Amino acid sequence: MSDVISTVADAPATDAKGSSDAARIAEVKAWLASQFDAAGKDVPDFEYTHRSVAHLYNLATVSQAKTQAANIVANDFRQKAAEYRSQAARIREILENVGLAQETLPSNVVSSAQVLANVANLLNIRDTELSSFLVAMGDISLRKTGVEEKRAKVQKESKILLDYTRKAIQRLTYLKRTLAQLEDDVAPCEAQMENWKTNLAVMASKERQYLQQYNNYKALLNRVGYTPEINHGVLVEMAEHRKDLEKKTKPILDTLRSYQDLPPDKALAALAIEDKKRQYAAAEKYLEDVLQSALATSD
Template sequence: MCEKMKKVQTWLSTVLGEQPVPQFEVNTRTVDLLYQLAEASEVRCKDTSLLIDDFKQKASEYQADSIHLQDVLLQGVGLSCACLSRPAADYVSALVDNAMVLGVRDTSLGSFIPAVNNLTNYVLEAEKSDRRLDQELKALRKKLGATLVLRKNLQEDINKTVKDQEVRCAQAEERLLNMDFVKTKSRELINRRKIAEDQISSRNMNKRFSHQALMEIFEEVNTLRQEIIPLTKKLEPYLDLSPSPYLAQVKVEEAKRELAAIDAKLEVNMDFMQK
């Protein structure tokens, strides 16, 4: 704890400089946190110091290379920066700017060619990527068009479905109303039928005068009428025979009796229907 506290105080004094160290609550947690910050700060400061030393070394190397190149130009070619013309100075400045843009160590041809090749490859890759993105964009536009058409068709189908649903709802409501009307009318008819049956029961109406009984009698009358037709045809041959008083009288009397019986039965049924 004492070693950590000493290191923390030393670190705070170094960081704050002439400013006084602010008061803080001294406990195990705060001391541990400040100790961790102090160690991290020392590591970061060491890394920064190493980086600064590296930059200084590179700067000294660049400075030595510059002096060497100036000596080569001055002693070997007889050129100096002061004796260069304006265009030559501009060319040298452009060459330096290009070297800085390309990130090469020097302005030699062996440094420029790989840098230009790398830049050319980067441009080709960028153009390739641009073409690929353009194709993807066209495909997306095509898909977007198809999606918009599908969305329009779906919206039309939805609108049509909504309208059909409204019509069906109206029809269903109308059917419900008709059903209620039919149920009401059915209950009314049932009540009326019950009242009529009660009235018929109270009047002691004979079941022979019911509609079903009358229909049965009407069917019997039609049946008897159909039975009369063959009997009438059966009498027709006897009408053309030569007169034989006895036989003719017997046949005629038999036919008359049979016909009278049928007529009587028919009249009874007709009188019953008229009543």
């Protein structure tokens, strides 16, 4: 039945021209009834649509064609069987006429003939000629050689596959052991990862804090007029020159303080003030020259 269905699936849908839908439905019903009657079952109820009728009609056509072909083959087999029976009866009659009937032959001859016939059937030969046996034995020998070669090849492939299987089992065992080790290391690694995650969050917070402080300091330096030329070495050098200037100006300041204790003399005081102003201007000029030289040296 599956062969019939597959053949129907492959066969193109045929539409009998000139036949009405009623005739096709009647033919389909008759075919279904015959098929289900042969199986001892009733035809199930279903709706006869155009699609179902077309499909069943194609199925019935293919089934009838296959049934007809099977009947032809069966008739041919029956005809051949009748011919074989007729030939067997004729051969039996000939053997009986010459005194070689099976009933009159010794049992060992009958057994040998039966063995010979069985061997002939096994070797698939139509007669019992020696040449036929030799050809059949040669063919079997060739087949045996081919089978042995295939067997050797299969054994070689089986050995290779067995080797591959052993290696695969070893690798699988190693992978299972590695997997178990990794599963054991999951909990410590997860704890360490959580610790790293916490530290990373703290470091990110610190980074934001430091960046904010850096921006604040940078803004402060911009407000006070800091330039990259004023580095630590320049400031140290300027501090040293400031100390030298303080040492040089300290006697002048002490002298000025001593003048504060003198009785007021406007003319002398004016002269003294003018002298100190000149000294102070000279000191400022010297400090400015020193600063300029220090900046030029740093550049």
